[in-house]
Amino acid sequence: MTQRTVTRTRRTGRRSPLASVSLLLIGLLATGGAYALVTSSATANTNSAAVAAASEGEKLFLANCASCHGIGAIGSAVAPSLIGVGAAATDFQVGTGRMPAAASGPQIEEKPSQFTDEQVKALAAYVATLGIGPGIPSSSVLTSSSNVSAGAEVFRVNCAMCHNVAGAGGALTQGKFAPALQNVDPAHVYEAMVTGPQNMPVFNDLNITPKDKANVIAYLQYLDDNPSPGGLDLGGLGPVSEGLFVWIFALGAVVAVTVWLTSKSN
Numbered sequence: 442m443t444q445r446t447v448t449r450t451r452r453t454g455r456r457s458p459l460a461s462v463s464l465l466l467i468g469l470l471a472t473g474g475a476y477a478l479v480t481s482s483a484t485a486n487t488n489s490a491a492v493a494a495a496s497e498g499e500k501l502f503l504a505n506c507a508s509c510h511g512i513g514a515i516g517s518a519v520a521p522s523l524i525g526v527g528a529a530a531t532d533f534q535v536g537t538g539r540m541p542a543a544a545s546g547p548q549i550e551e552k553p554s555q556f557t558d559e560q561v562k563a564l565a566a567y568v569a570t571l572g573i574g575p576g577i578p579s580s581s582v583l584t585s586s587s588n589v590s591a592g593a594e595v596f597r598v599n600c601a602m603c604h605n606v607a608g609a610g611g612a613l614t615q616g617k618f619a620p621a622l623q624n625v626d627p628a629h630v631y632e633a634m635v636t637g638p639q640n641m642p643v644f645n646d647l648n649i650t651p652k653d654k655a656n657v658i659a660y661l662q663y664l665d666d667n668p669s670p671g672g673l674d675l676g677g678l679g680p681v682s683e684g685l686f687v688w689i690f691a692l693g694a695v696v697a698v699t700v701w702l703t704s705k706s707n
Contacts, residue, residue: 491566498567501560505541514571519545526636527574528565533632536561547616548639575635583627585655589663592656595649600657603641608664613640624665627658 502514509520516522523531534540538552554561565577597606605611608622617640622630634654637643649657 494563494566495570496567497560498563498565501556501564502567505555506564509541514568523568523571525572525574526568527572528569528577529575529632530636530638531565531568532561532577533629533636533638535564536626537629539638548618551620575632578628578631578635582651583631583655583658586652587659588656589659591653592658592660592663595653596657596660599644599649608661622661622664625661627662630658630661631655 502510503512506514509517510523511517511520514523535556536554536558538554539549541555542549543552556564562577568574569576596604596608603611603613603619604622605619610621611619613619619640631654633641634644634649634657644654
């Protein structure tokens with residue numbers, strides 16, 4: 442009886458249900474294994490690249506930074522500890538040339554960086570291994586939004602009192618200043634907001650969301666691409682420079698014309 446059933450199944454060309462289930466399981470296992478192999482290889486490559494970058498960064502740190510920040514970046518009498526500051530702070534300070542500092546003073550000013558971009562990222566990778574801190578923002582984070590009007594509003598509320606509404610910068614107390622923000626790298630703007638360098642407060646994601654930070658960057662880029670529509674912007678410093686211009690040049694011209702007319706009549 443069983444032999445007839447098997448023969449009948451073979452003749453009709455039907456496949457046993459167990460065979461279908463077995464093929465499905467084999468396909469799933471093969472697909473899962475291939476995916477695990479690829480992802481593990483990619484993760485291993487990424488980890489090895491990160492370890493290599495951190496190792497190179499440690500060498501650069503010992504040669505250029507440890508004299509002030511100490512071995513292991515624990516800090517010293519002349520420089521703070523870097524443990525827990527994160528990669529973003531290192532990328533900002535070294536990438537803008539503020540570090541290594543040329544001289545001490547009320548504020549460390551921006552200057553051309555002494556390191557290549559690859560070396561900056563290596564230093565940042567090393568500092569990131571010392572403790573948890575803000576990381577370098579990805580390009581997707583920097584371009585996650587482009588609402589210029591929303592960015593202008595956030596900038597006016599949180600930044601304009603120091604940096605000026607046009608991002609032209611401004612003076613602070615005790616010889617300090619808020620730098621101008623024209624043509625600043627978007628990554629450096631974002632890093633400054635999340636790390637609070639020097640006199641600047643820290644704007645974490647609870648103060649200003651990542652989307653609003655991207656909006657602020659979009660607003661600053663809009664200012665770079667669209668100069669003053671009214672003509673001469675006088676440095677974008679507001680009513681003080683504009684008032685001086687009016688008093689010195691406009692009223693001066695009126696006085697000069699008046700004197701000239703009076704001399705002609707005499």
